[in-house]
Amino acid sequence: MTGRFPASADAAAGAAPSEPAGEVAAGRADLVLRGGAVLVMDAAATRAEAVAVVGGRIAAVGSSDEIDRWIGPATRVVDLAGRAVLPGINDSHLHGSWLGARWPHTFFGAADPAAAAQVAGTLVRTREERRAAILRAGRLLASSGITSYTEPGIGPGEDDGETGCFHSEVLDVYRELAASGELLQRVTLLSLYGILDGPSDLSVVRAGISSHAADAGEPGASDPAWLRVPGVKIFGDLIPLSRQAWTDRSYDDGTHGDLLVRGDTIERRAADLAEMVRAAHLAGLQVGVHATGDRTIGLVLDAIADAEAEPGAQRARDLGHVIIHGDLATPAQVRRMAELGVWLNAQAGIAAQTEEWLAGLMGADVAAEAWPFAEALAAGVLVLSSDAPVLDFDWRRGVADADARIVAGVGGGAGAREGGVGDHIAEALAAARARLHGLLRAYTAVPAAQDRAGDWKGTIEVGKVADLAVLSADPFEVGAARLPEVDVDLTVLDGRIVFERTA
Numbered sequence: 001m002t003g004r005f006p007a008s009a010d011a012a013a014g015a016a017p018s019e020p021a022g023e024v025a026a027g028r029a030d031l032v033l034r035g036g037a038v039l040v041m042d043a044a045a046t047r048a049e050a051v052a053v054v055g056g057r058i059a060a061v062g063s064s065d066e067i068d069r070w071i072g073p074a075t076r077v078v079d080l081a082g083r084a085v086l087p088g089i090n091d092s093h094l095h096g097s098w099l100g101a102r103w104p105h106t107f108f109g110a111a112d113p114a115a116a117a118q119v120a121g122t123l124v125r126t127r128e129e130r131r132a133a134i135l136r137a138g139r140l141l142a143s144s145g146i147t148s149y150t151e152p153g154i155g156p157g158e159d160d161g162e163t164g165c166f167h168s169e170v171l172d173v174y175r176e177l178a179a180s181g182e183l184l185q186r187v188t189l190l191s192l193y194g195i196l197d198g199p200s201d202l203s204v205v206r207a208g209i210s211s212h213a214a215d216a217g218e219p220g221a222s223d224p225a226w227l228r229v230p231g232v233k234i235f236g237d238l239i240p241l242s243r244q245a246w247t248d249r250s251y252d253d254g255t256h257g258d259l260l261v262r263g264d265t266i267e268r269r270a271a272d273l274a275e276m277v278r279a280a281h282l283a284g285l286q287v288g289v290h291a292t293g294d295r296t297i298g299l300v301l302d303a304i305a306d307a308e309a310e311p312g313a314q315r316a317r318d319l320g321h322v323i324i325h326g327d328l329a330t331p332a333q334v335r336r337m338a339e340l341g342v343w344l345n346a347q348a349g350i351a352a353q354t355e356e357w358l359a360g361l362m363g364a365d366v367a368a369e370a371w372p373f374a375e376a377l378a379a380g381v382l383v384l385s386s387d388a389p390v391l392d393f394d395w396r397r398g399v400a401d402a403d404a405r406i407v408a409g410v411g412g413g414a415g416a417r418e419g420g421v422g423d424h425i426a427e428a429l430a431a432a433r434a435r436l437h438g439l440l441r442a443y444t445a446v447p448a449a450q451d452r453a454g455d456w457k458g459t460i461e462v463g464k465v466a467d468l469a470v471l472s473a474d475p476f477e478v479g480a481a482r483l484p485e486v487d488v489d490l491t492v493l494d495g496r497i498v499f500e501r502t503a
């Protein structure tokens with residue numbers, strides 16, 4: 001990758017420099033990271049060597065020589081010694097309170113599967129326990145370079161839920177932690193008016209959507225830089241592995257799955273799910289729909305398209321709706337997501353760990369076509385996340401798994417081309433780098449867009465918040481497959497160092 005340095009950091013950010021850069025800069029930085037690979041994660045794959053932070057914001061990005069002007073007596077200087085800096089990682093679908101209550105017991109890939117299987121029943125009961133779980137998750141995630149996440153599904157639907165982790169009080173605790181400045185990540189939270197992984201009633205969800213929309217401007221709402229509640233989580237269907245993704249394909253027992261909506265007939269359930277999506281869209285809310293089957297995904301995309309076509313309705317693109325999981329999404333549906341501006345939020349580890357299982361239930365062809373990461377990446381709609389504690393929150397493993405799946409899908413169909421062996425190697429290397437860039441963006445810049453916060457976070461550009469992760473090596477030198485071996489050395493949140501690796 002060739003370096004592409006902006007002529008000046010101010011020019012890169014589009015801001016008009018009002019004073020000579022040297023005088024503005026002199027000695028003013030709170031924090032400078034220099035002498036490494038600063039991976040901006042903009043679409044152009046800009047690389048720099050150093051970054052200066054003032055008051056929680058990125059003040060300058062450039063060569064080490066340029067940035068050294070910002071160093072003064074009060075500046076903390078981190079010598080990168082060739083290490084890399086990424087924007088802080090954004091795990092855009094992660095259950096923070098549940099993770100904090102369960103860790104290290106994940107559902108897939110657990111270090112101790114027997115112990116993980118033992119975890120059952122209520123995990124948190126009191127406000128104090130909920131607070132402790134969120135803070136614990138925050139520390140774990142900070143140690144992984146994660147500075148933002150989406151907590152997908154907290155609310156009254158789960159006030160009697162088994163684990164206690166999705167109870168309405170969890171939102172109160174998040175608000176409290178946002179107000180006291182104790183959050184170690186910026187949190188986007190989706191309200192849940194139905195129940196988690198269970199059937200919901202249209203009337204209940206619709207009432208929840210109305211109350212949510214009415215509350216949006218409530219006094220005492222949190223600082224949106226730290227906690228936003230922009231919309232709702234809706235369960236469309238369950239998962240293919242339990243034969244409950246609603247699909248045009250067939251499971252091994254001849255069934256096609258179902259929707260997770262109450263109603264006597266499939267037509268009723270389908271109409272009610274569409275109405276939930278419509279109501280949320282027309283209320284101006286972002287909707288994250290748990291949708292794994294192709295029929296469910298198609299229904300949700302139709303509902304979104306219909307809603308935005310109504311007079312006076314906002315564009316789907318401006319609300320940032322999300323298909324969550326999308327296991328059986330077809331290539332045509334992925335293209336439609338791109339047309340509508342709907343994100344596909346997927347977990348590469350689920351594909352890596354369950355493809356064989358899915359092949360047993362639906363056939364090897366279906367399993368090979370499932371989880372269309374290559375299509376989604378090419379279409380610009382792919383957002384990667386961990387769904388922790390379903391998987392662990394290792395985004396490096398997520399990048400490696402997504403890359404492996406894309407590479408496996410490419411197969412040998414590239415065909416013969418002009419040019420020598422050297423050209424082919426160069427081409428393959430360039431493709432691998434472009435893929436890695438895209439997958440790293442799917443954990444940084446793209447989820448910032450999912451959060452509708454792409455103008456102030458997600459890349460290392462002047463004026464954006466200083467949320468950064470320092471890695472022990474440059475991912476582009478290591479490659480996607482070996483990225484899990486790279487350490488997170490330092491995590492910076494809002495200009496503050498919130499994690500520093502000691503060993």
Ligand SMILES: [Zn+2]
Pocket residue numbers: 093095152387
């Ligand atoms: Zn989830």
